[in-house]
Amino acid sequence: MFFTLIMPRIAQVIGQNGYPSPSKIEFDKAVEADLIKQGDSHNPDDPHYKVLKDSILQAYQVDSTHNLPFNYAGLVMREGEKLSAETYNQHQNRLINIINNLISRYLRTKRVKINFITITIF
DSSP states (O other): OIIIIIHHHHHHHHHHHHSOOOOHHHHHHHHHHHHHHHOOTTOTTOHHHHHHHHHHHHHHTOSSGGGSSSOHHHHHHHHHHHHHHHHHHHHHHHHHHHHHHHHHHHHHHHHHHHHHHHHHHO
C-alpha cells in the first residue's frame, strides 16, 4: 500500500517543491514579457529597430531605406525572427532542464523503490 498509494504522492510533492515548473500561463507571460523588451519589428519607431535602421543607412551611406541595394523590410523581418527565436529557445531550454531534473529524480526514486522491494521480498 505504501508504494502504490503514498510513495507516488510523496515523489510528486518532492519533485514539485524541488523543481517547480511554470504553468502554461506563467510560461507564456514570461516569453511575452521578454519579447516586448526586445522590441516590435512591426513598429518603425521602435528604439531597437530604429538603431538598426540608422546603422544600416550609415553603413550604406544612403538617406532612405528605398535606396538600399536590398529589401530593408526583409532584413527587419529576419532580425525580428532571430531575436524571437532566441527568446523562445531560452525559455524552452529552461523548461526542458526542469523536466529533465524531474525525470532523473523520478528514475532515482524508482530505482530505490525497486531495490527496496527486491531486498524485502528475498
